[in-house]
Amino acid sequence: MSKQAAIPMITEKEASFDLVKLTGWLKTIMLPVIGLVVFIGLWNVLAKNIDTSLGQFPGTTAVWQQAKVLVDEHYTQQSKAEAFYERQHKRNAERVAKDPNYQPKIRAFTGAPTFFQQIWTSLYTVMVGFVMASLFAVPLGILCGLSKSSYAAINPLIQLFKPISPLAWLPLVTMVVSAVYVSDDPMFAKSFITSAATVALCCLWPTLINTAVGVSSIDKDLINVSKVLRLNPIQHVIKIVMPSSIPAIFTGLRLSLGIGWMVLIAAEMLAQNPGLGKFVWDEFQNGSSESLARIMVAVLTIGIIGFILDRLMLQLQKWVSWDKSATLR
Amino acid sequence: MTFKHQLELTQVAIDFPTPKGPFTALTDVNLKIQKGEFISLIGHSGCGKSTVLNLIAGLYQATTGGVILEGQEVNEPGPERAVVFQNHSLLPWLSAYKNVELAVKQTQTGRSKKEIKDWVEHNLELVHMSHAADKLPSEISGGMKQRVGIARALAMEPKVLLMDEPFGALDALTRAHLQDSVMEIHSQLGNTVIMITHDVDEAVLLSDRIVMMTNGPSATIGEILSIDLERPRNRIELADNPQYNHYRHEVLKFLYEKQRKVESVDSHRKSKSAKGQPGSLKTG
Numbered sequence: 001m002s003k004q005a006a007i008p009m010i011t012e013k014e015a016s017f018d019l020v021k022l023t024g025w026l027k028t029i030m031l032p033v034i035g036l037v038v039f040i041g042l043w044n045v046l047a048k049n050i051d052t053s054l055g056q057f058p059g060t061t062a063v064w065q066q067a068k069v070l071v072d073e074h075y076t077q078q079s080k081a082e083a084f085y086e087r088q089h090k091r092n093a094e095r096v097a098k099d100p101n102y103q104p105k106i107r108a109f110t111g112a113p114t115f116f117q118q119i120w121t122s123l124y125t126v127m128v129g130f131v132m133a134s135l136f137a138v139p140l141g142i143l144c145g146l147s148k149s150s151y152a153a154i155n156p157l158i159q160l161f162k163p164i165s166p167l168a169w170l171p172l173v174t175m176v177v178s179a180v181y182v183s184d185d186p187m188f189a190k191s192f193i194t195s196a197a198t199v200a201l202c203c204l205w206p207t208l209i210n211t212a213v214g215v216s217s218i219d220k221d222l223i224n225v226s227k228v229l230r231l232n233p234i235q236h237v238i239k240i241v242m243p244s245s246i247p248a249i250f251t252g253l254r255l256s257l258g259i260g261w262m263v264l265i266a267a268e269m270l271a272q273n274p275g276l277g278k279f280v281w282d283e284f285q286n287g288s289s290e291s292l293a294r295i296m297v298a299v300l301t302i303g304i305i306g307f308i309l310d311r312l313m314l315q316l317q318k319w320v321s322w323d324k325s326a327t328l329r
Numbered sequence: 330m331t332f333k334h335q336l337e338l339t340q341v342a343i344d345f346p347t348p349k350g351p352f353t354a355l356t357d358v359n360l361k362i363q364k365g366e367f368i369s370l371i372g373h374s375g376c377g378k379s380t381v382l383n384l385i386a387g388l389y390q391a392t393t394g395g396v397i398l399e400g401q402e403v404n405e406p407g408p409e410r411a412v413v414f415q416n417h418s419l420l421p422w423l424s425a426y427k428n429v430e431l432a433v434k435q436t437q438t439g440r441s442k443k444e445i446k447d448w449v450e451h452n453l454e455l456v457h458m459s460h461a462a463d464k465l466p467s468e469i470s471g472g473m474k475q476r477v478g479i480a481r482a483l484a485m486e487p488k489v490l491l492m493d494e495p496f497g498a499l500d501a502l503t504r505a506h507l508q509d510s511v512m513e514i515h516s517q518l519g520n521t522v523i524m525i526t527h528d529v530d531e532a533v534l535l536s537d538r539i540v541m542m543t544n545g546p547s548a549t550i551g552e553i554l555s556i557d558l559e560r561p562r563n564r565i566e567l568a569d570n571p572q573y574n575h576y577r578h579e580v581l582k583f584l585y586e587k588q589r590k591v592e593s594v595d596s597h598r599k600s601k602s603a604k605g606q607p608g609s610l611k612t613g
């Protein structure tokens with residue numbers, strides 16, 4: 001190509017570069033904003049046209065108001081609790097002053113849990129279920145990936161149990177927990193154990209399957225390296241198998257946590273674990289004119305927390321992944 | 330203890346199970362190798378070179394016959410037969426240093442921490458990779474990865490170093506560079522080396538003997554060519570050396586005349602097996 005011909009090409013390139021930047025900006029910022037605006041608009045229009053037995057379906061304003069109410073309720077409850085403890089403390093001090101032999105008793109504040117406490121309970125429950133499932137699924141997945149015969153033995157069970165809905169497990173889990181977990185002074189509430197166990201049962205499978213697939217597809221050359229070095233089975237797992245299947249394991253864990261969070265809400269509704277699921281259920285039973293708006297707040301909260309959990313897992317996945325060039329999303 | 334031959338392959342044959350029944354990849358492979366020899370295996374793609382190497386490595390088991398290293402039958406992989414794999418096969422999550430270190434820690438038990446460190450560094454130095462010791466495999470070039478692979482194998486202090494097309498994926502310049510490195514290391518350490526190659530010049534330049542394999546299935550050793558060129562060898566001087574060019578010619582003739590057509594080889598093999606004899610085995 002001649003020199004003259006090359007000159008306009010460069011300017012064209014520069015112009016297209018600006019265009020690329022612009023479209024990039026459009027894609028990363030404008031499009032999500034447009035999506036959100038359209039969604040809110042549609043929501044409000046539709047809400048106005050839906051009349052339920054509990055009144056009109058809440059629009060954005062009603063939901064926003066209830067969100068503020070829930071926050072206020074939390075703070076009032078907290079100051080109530082503070083006042084309660086202060087009074088108790090004062091009373092105890094007075095009695096001790098009168099009678100030095102008196103053993104002061106501290107009674108716990110027993111207000112209804114606030115929205116934030118319910119969020120915390122949900123997070124705690126899902127984490128316990130998820131960790132229990134993972135502690136079981138990762139080693140079992142590694143075993144399945146390493147040995148074809150154990151995979152052949154376990155695979156039918158995986159296929160059988162994977163599609164089962166948490167709602168089907170729940171009655172069984174409830175009965176089993178009631179029968180097995182008997183103690184006068186229980187450390188955990190039964191509803192908590194039931195919910196966590198149901199979460200665990202449902203979020204086992206993605207981790208198990210992904211781990212097994214990851215382990216069974218390790219580069220054959222790396223296995224040969226391990227053989228030449230005569231690594232024993234434990235070293236083989238620690239030095240070769242685990243690091244190479246970390247990406248697959250984490251993909252499974254992320255899927256599992258997502259499923260676990262979905263399952264948890266249903267489990268809490270039925271098991272009456274005082275988390276977000278119970279909040280939704282109670283509001284539904286309550287049936288006041290604000291209930292729908294309050295449920296809507298919970299729904300959005302559930303979505304946002306689910307999103308944050310997924311991002312956290314992604315961050316963790318990026319952090320432990322040795323392949324920094326891989327695109328993870 | 331000294332052995333007349335360090336490594337012996339005797340009447341080695343291997344069948345691979347396939348859905349269509351057993352596939353005979355190798356038959357009647359006989360090879361005796363002395364300590365310190367540099368052997369090249371050359372032959373057309375798919376003839377069974379890697380299979381021979383894997384048999385010696387102990388990664389495959391011979392169906393009949395066997396491999397004997399210093400009087401002991403080989404039946405499992407081990408660090409005394411270190412392998413440099415075709416695509417480096419470094420652990421991608423470990424730095425160059427850590428990759429070599431893993432091999433050292435695993436195979437050189439009884440070394441102190443400092444000795445391990447020195448030994449890893451020494452081997453990286455041998456392949457001129459000290460400067461990139463802390464880089465991950467994904468951060469270094471193909472040639473550098475292959476160097477680290479060689480360092481890892483050397484660090485195991487193998488009796489026999491097995492290399493499966495170690496320079497196959499490299500450009501000509503890098504390849505020449507690494508060939509020189511390998512020659513240098515071989516002259517320093519005097520290991521026995523068995524190397525697979527597709528490259529005639531590489532085979533002639535590096536080897537003491539070139540083992541040429543017939544086409545598969547049921548491949549075997551066709552000819553063995555001894556290369557009596559003085560060491561150290563210099564690629565530029567050798568380019569005009571008539572002896573060198575004669576060797577090159579011999580290998581090319583074997584590959585492109587004698588083993589050119591698969592059909593002719595097949596019929597040749599049939600007549601051979603009818604006689605029940607390893608036909609044209611010519612040891613140079």
Ligand SMILES: Nc1ncnc2c1ncn2[C@@H]1O[C@H](COP(=O)(O)OP(=O)(O)OP(=O)(O)O)[C@@H](O)[C@H]1O
Pocket residue numbers: 345346347352354372373374375376377378379380381545
């Ligand atoms: N594990 C296996 N199972 C079945 N067949 C195999 C196996 N390994 C090798 N073969 C067959 O044995 C023959 C020789 O294979 P091998 O890999 O040794 O060839 P090669 O000479 O190394 O080829 P290349 O130069 O392409 O690497 C091929 O026909 C191959 O299909």
Ligand SMILES: [Mg+2]
Pocket residue numbers: 378379380493
């Ligand atoms: Mg090969």
